[in-house]
Amino acid sequence: MSIVDHLRDGPAYLDYNATTPVDPEVVEAMLPYLTTHFGNPSSSHAYGRSAATAVAAARAQVAALIGAAPEEIVFTSTGSEANALALQGAMLPALRTGRNHLITQITEHPSVLETCEALKRRHGIWVTYLAVDEHGSVDPEALRRSVNERTALVSLQFANGETGTIHPIPQLADIAHEAGALFHTDAAQAMGKIPVDVGLLGVDLLTLVGHKFYAPKGIAALRIRKPLHLEPVISGGGQERAQRAGTENVAALVGLGAAAAKAARLLSTEPRRLAGLRDLLQRTLEAAFPGRTQVNGHPSERLPNTLNISVSGIVAADVLSATSEVAASTASACHSGTHRPSDVLLAMGHSTERALAAFRLSLGRWTGEGDVDRAARALTAQIRKGPDTA
Template sequence: MSAAADHRPSHPGLAHGPVYLDHNATTPVDPRVAEAMLPHLTDFFGNPSSGHSFSEVPRQALIEARTRVARLLGARPDEIVFTASGSEADLLALRGAVLASGRPRPHVITQATEHPAVLDTCRALERLHGARVTVLPVDGRGLVDPKALADVLTDDTVLVSVMAANNETGALQPITELASLAHGRGALFHCDAAQAVGKIPIDVEVLGVDLLTVVGHKMYAPKGAAALYVREGVRLEPVVYGGGQERGLRAGTENVALAVALGTAARIAAEELADGAPARLAALRDDLHARLAAALPGRVHLNGPERERLPNTLNVSIDGLLGHELLAASGIAASTGSACHSGSHTPSPVLSAMGLEPARALGAVRLSLGRWTTPGEIETAAAALTEGAAAL
């Protein structure tokens, strides 16, 4: 752990309340991000597209924000398109590629544990635009077999969309190999990297992707700030028509404050990655896992890969317990492996796609660490979860 990590300031929003281990759901806004965006909500209100002096600061701020996001991804600034959410970025990528292809029956490939923003867009493309969609299975670790992709690629395949990291298990997909296979058949490759950007190094050239989704509230920026990387030369149908902003792909006067927030978050993320943040988080995550396994011997089961996963994510099931009951008993702010509908709980589709039995899937808890998680909080969380398990 570096000196900077040892003395990192606490976050005011985390000072009171339970231990927060739900960073994959959303992150607190970094105070440095809030400070950077505030002047663009008050003093610098001009339209970046106007021709007078009030537009100059917003216009330059937009350029700088785009540059910072691009730098984090190893991209060019003009390849970054700002959007209002990851779901919108996914829609622009998938719908945009399908409609721009001009194919009468375009083929799209995705995989079973994708975020609903991708899976539901694929279903809409089937329903509204005659697309043919193939959903690849995953193995027991939640990973796609590249051979399975190779077997279903055709000359009609327009786009392959596979996430970089799963939001529940942290599973890291073999994106570079999958993208290479897609390109070998002339298809574009989209990667929803909402959970990965800022947690691990992401370079669009190394990955070989054509489209990549970035989400601000997963990396300490406010909700409503997101972006889509669009490789130069890739043609997409716009998601919003009108004034030509964002390369003509998303019309509407730019939200400069949120763009500045995303750019600042990207700059800080790059600094944290260089300062060893992934290793720090992985050490804390593994300490939490070890404490739980020692306190509940033989009952704690890891869901997802042991190695190929995000450094901040621990998804475990505990024999004989329901995840939502365990979190309620422990008081820890985290997520479960189930969805609640009208008071009844159903297993997570992600864990079900991995082949987990319903009882184990219902017993899952997702514990995701963040920038301000401390060793003391890990000790507190492990004790609380152990006590909660005993009480149940």
């Protein structure tokens, strides 16, 4: 059964920001490297050379997607590892120069926030957490007020995975550079959804994650601007220009490269298509519950595939758990039968009730109008049943 058939026969999948299916073209590209081309890229014989050639090709494909040089791409296992390499790798050498200040913001991915806390505990790093406004946006002037001569790194995400809010990265990077600091952005949620060009963004470090744009889980990359060299998180055999040791997962890297190449081809059409479907879904829900819906996130500067919407008077997690026809997410967490509201929505100043009533509906490559209609009808019917049956 193809992924298209599987998605058609299963629940309407509106959780592409959590993970994407592996594209069939990506699977096809990977298969030879799970069978005949099994060599270690570090080996000098023919089997190793074929693997090394594949790794080099994948590196070039990933670099082309973001406008980087191939030698600037360092492969990692996950986005969390790439973020850790960016933050630890930049901050630890900076300590030797007297720069011990790191700036991020409160709605970052946990892999950034937890790494910041670890740097505080282990190395005495001084961390500033910028607030966000009601749209989830960072005020560039707040960053300007926070940077100083001790700031070594600013790490601000490109786009938020819950709300889709896109940050003004070029402006923020300029402010960091004016203070002599490096700039890192976690672009995991942006890849394949909007154009990402490191030259236009002006960033030094950029994280991308395979399973967010139709490659396998367990493969990611960090762009490290030449001639920067970071302190490795994983040391060993000297792979990845001694930035990340470990024998390469050749098949997964080939998949990442194939996914990057296809994402680049679709960037001229896919964002517009997804935005149209997202807006259709939003209009349908707003029409079903007039006066009860509130969109969370920036009204225009948001990812084309992402709709975070609250419907007053409900607990979204309860609705989704009772709606088997839809596979989607809320941002709340459940502990011992009680729901905790999204930290992101609370940080934006929204009430607990609004945060608990929020759905994150994220669309992707195999979402069509039929999926939007099916999901909207199922959610509407379940909400109208009321809390006793939701």
